[in-house]
Amino acid sequence: MGEPIIKLDDIVVDFTTKDHDLVAVNHVDLTVDKGDIYGIVGYSGAGKSTLVRVINLLQRPTSGSVHVNGQDILSLKDAELRQARKKIGMIFQHFNLLNSLTIEQNVAFPLRTSKLTKAEKKQKVDELLELVGLADKKDSYPRQLSGGQKQRVGIARALANGPDILISDEATSALDPKTTEAILNLLRDINEKLGLTIVLITHQMEAVKQVCNRIAVMDTGKVIERGEILDIFSKPKQPLTKAFIDTTTRLDATLKVIYQQENVRNLPASDKLIKLSYVGASTDEPLISTLYEKFNVSANILYGNIEILRGTPLGNLIVILTGAAADTDAALAFINEQDVQVTELDPNTQSEVID
Template sequence: MISIKGLSKVFKTKDQDVQAVDNLDAVIESGEIFGVIGYSGAGKSTFIRLLNRLEDPSGGTIDIDNQEISSLSKKELRLARQEMGMIFQHFNLLWSRTVEENIAFPLEIAGMPKEERKKRVDELIELVGLTGRGSSYPSQLSGGQKQRVGIARSLANRPKVLLCDEATSALDPETTDSILDLLVDINAKLGLTIVLITHEMHVIRKICHRVAVMEGGRIVEEGDVLDVFLRPQEKVTKRFVDQVMGDPDREDSLNLIKEKYPVGEVAQFHFVGERTHQALISEVSRKFQVDVNVLHGKITQTQKGAYGTLIVHLEGEKEEIDRALEFVKETSVEVEVAPNV
């Protein structure tokens, strides 16, 4: 669907050249929700603005649905942009227009007849959950409702791709979740390809199929969301995963736990998919002469399945503990033993 090769963007200033995007390659499949995450200055917002040529690239190519975007004329680009919707962090609504009029705006520009336009607007208002609010003005709406208007407007011309630039970062956590659920629903109903920029791993975890981690204008890590959660390779990725799994001081915590339990072993189990729902600890206690004390645990859900971690203390004869840990490994649960966790 989207193929990006050697993409770069240099901003020239009076004092220096700033490389915002640096020789970036990516492939985004049709119908997937593809997340791009990075801290401030990573180049992610520039990257998404390059996709619809709100910024012109300094080099490289962007191919969307077999159309080379970076080489289009202004007229060709206007037509191509009708197949690319975009939603923004701060909504970008027209404050003097009602909800209906905001959603209808791109249809007016496209020259759609009034009767057909009204029918399409009504469909979109229902789709995004704003039935009964069509005559309201943006100042009368909550932040989540404003973003729903922005989403409806971005879908007006039936785009093939929806670009989301920090679409939930101005919203509270509960509203964020409702907007993310809406995007998942739209993706499923319309088969829409969604490219989502964020600095929050919770957003990636909740709705994305795959994720690219950006740093210094480059993609430093990429893969299925569940795989990235399980085995983050880069330091920046591990920091993002810790946002969700909630233990940035894991190594220090485990060392303290090890000191508190000098006898036996402290281990961390990593569960994936169906194993997160199985009674592994009670099974270990029945099969082996070991006492198992659960110290800490957490399960999180991704689009590709559940991922859980459990820190336990096992006490008993070393041979029996080793047998118990080997049994756990054979169940496809990953095991890390302190102090090497």
């Protein structure tokens, strides 16, 4: 564990309307370490954006404590809070650029109250535009840029005051997949070059998978699961987390096709439809051939996928195991011993078999 730069304790955010009361954030704790890229993922209405706005008090909590950069943010007076907020940059889904200003002027806008000289401000803006790959666009206007270029301007502007923390609130949601990948790569580069702490709010598990080190999954105002990215992807505990992961790996769509295959629909009672999930060194083992050699159990592979996550192989196999019942049971016990997660699938209910 590193040094915490953000520490939210027992945060509650209530909204009262004419018709009803809404608990947007429900007793949430969150700790983000300095220099980390931390993802907060959840569907619309989960409370993730409300929670993150508590970090710089754009949303004051109903109760709880907020410590950022070692400061008790809730105790700060207005002038002190304005200074603290300069160390927390934000980028948004819809860019929030000023259309009447050039790109150079947009990036310089947060520096209007800075004590830097005019020459120092210009140098700062030039460096930031170079960093985000838009040095040749400084005299252009937002309407002349693509969505990805606008978001790069938003990132440069968010970095103008030299923040320690960058909050990305659904910043890639309006972009196509290729542009999203480029923006996420840029954020990762900025994290590495500047040592910046990044908090990424998104409903896209693909974005989390690409750049985050740790994640929290939110649902109806609560954090339902959190941990290292590799642990979450290899062994998700909550159904919602699993659903997010299956969507990003396209395993859910693959299973729909598999369940319609004739050999699966007419699966003999003695056969088993199995999903194998494995991580790290487990992916290097010749598992399938070993099943036949040791247990006389054959495996018909219907689907296989391996991807690299934080430098570690992570894979899934869907297979039909065929053999005598006792042999199949012994083979499954052997697989479990290899640190491979085994999930039996039921073609009739098109779901996992729960013991």
